[in-house]
Amino acid sequence: MYPDRDSYVANGDVGLVVGNYKTKKQKKLYPVLEVEFTSQPTYGYSFPVWEFSGEDGTPPLELAYALTVHKTQGSEFGTTFVVLPNPCWLLSRELLYTALTRQQARVVILHQGDVRDLRRYSRETHSDIARRLTNLFGKKPNPIAFEVDGSKRFLEDRLIHRTKRDDLVRSKSEVIIANELLAQGIDRYEYEAELKLPDGRTHLPDFTIVDDDTGERYYWEHLGLLHNPEYAARWEQKLAAYRAADILPHEEGGGAAGTLIATRDDEAGGIDAKAIAELIAEVLAP
Secondary structure, eight states: OOOOOOOOOOOTEEEEEEEOOSSOOOSSSSSSEEEEETTTTOOOEEEGGGGGGSTTTSSSSOOOOOOTTGGGGOOOOOEEEEEEOOSSSOOHHHHHHHTTTSEEEEEEEESSOOGGGGGGGGSSSOTTTTTTTOEEEHHHEEOOEEEEEEEEEEEEEOOOOOOSSSSEOOOHHHHHHHHHHTTOOOOOOOOOOEEEEETSSHHHHHHEOOOTTTTEEEEEEEOOTTTTTTHHHHHHHHHHHHHHHHHHEEGOOOBBTTTEEEEEOOSSSSHHHHHHHHHHHHOOOO
């Protein structure tokens, strides 16, 4: 019935029992259970029945009423339903990303509560990776304790400033910028979102803002150490990469690929909050 070939059952494969099941009149079970999987039509697998019975059983299959996010990896379902209770203590930014990429055509989210609550998982406070203290080739980790959603979490000391939106950022200047963005109704910014530029490197603008109505993108860089020659030289290289990508300063009207906003601390390390507010109102405010 089933041709011989090299094959395997992958995590997330869903199948049907197609043969060797016990009838009412039959006294003994068949020695094997035959299963076909949707990913491998016309090809079956045989599983010894003893694996499914008794305390010593180690069943290789589970009833597929629902599958965990990780067990569906590789499944390539056409449509996936993601069920998210609230609260969900195991949910993280990485787990949510995995859940939303297990489908080929459509994903349906069944979320308890306001679906906009899921936006908080874009932040580092809800990232499992950000909480891993594994600096193998750099300085020793320096964990700092934070209270997030009623539980204590630990993050590296590089992210110790908290904004009103509950983001953890690197500097007090970034706190001021983030809070002013929020105060002027711009709450859909991303902090340090990855951006690949023509220089071949992946950069992390301090803030990325996308206008929902026009689709125009703004990249905000705050320069805190321009008095340092090495820092200033790196900024000139980065600015050149922005220009090569047609992301131009707002003073020049912006570019086809986006508008660059660059602010800086003064020579004493201070920041002008009023000037930041005026700049947001001029360039970004709706």
